[in-house]
Amino acid sequence: MARIKLIDFIRNVPDWPVEGIQFKDITTLCVNSIPFKESINQIVKHYKKKKIDKVAAIEARGYVFGGAIAYLLDAGFVLIRKKGKLPWKCHQEEYELEYGTDIIEMHQDAIDEGENVLLFDDLLATGGTAKAAAKLVEKAGGIVAGIAFVIELTGSLHGRDLLKGYDILSLVEIPVEE
Numbered sequence: 531m532a533r534i535k536l537i538d539f540i541r542n543v544p545d546w547p548v549e550g551i552q553f554k555d556i557t558t559l560c561v562n563s564i565p566f567k568e569s570i571n572q573i574v575k576h577y578k579k580k581k582i583d584k585v586a587a588i589e590a591r592g593y594v595f596g597g598a599i600a601y602l603l604d605a606g607f608v609l610i611r612k613k614g615k616l617p618w619k620c621h622q623e624e625y626e627l628e629y630g631t632d633i634i635e636m637h638q639d640a641i642d643e644g645e646n647v648l649l650f651d652d653l654l655a656t657g658g659t660a661k662a663a664a665k666l667v668e669k670a671g672g673i674v675a676g677i678a679f680v681i682e683l684t685g686s687l688h689g690r691d692l693l694k695g696y697d698i699l700s701l702v703e704i705p706v707e708e
Contacts, residue, residue: 537702539565554681556652560594569701573678574602576699580675583645584608588663591652599650608640610663621669625662636666643671654682654700657692
């Protein structure tokens, strides 16, 4: 069987959520079992030998993949959410957006000292969210064993540069220019 091209299952939505943004929609990948399984299996295969203790995923699309990845890696699952959404004591990390700042949080007791953690988010653009998530894991005493994405926007955004030093896996690279 020929290997499928995951990019064929990613929908481009022009001018969403604001004019000028080309939103990369992975819901079209998720509703098709073959590319959905393939994307999860590729991530699991890449990180299987790293003895992952926890998979930490960034809301909300990250949860769809993160839970399945954690299950297949026999790892725990950690939620990373925007400020004010988690009900317990949290570590916080502020990060920059194109038009301001935001804060993400993770429960303080979600990761134990020395645990190997795989971070997952659906898309790497500027890298700010993933870098903030890595800082949360490290603040809790965890070791970032890798950071995985379905999509990486390459070119002028330089998100990978912000994450230098981490094992980065992106399944689909899409070039963008400003």
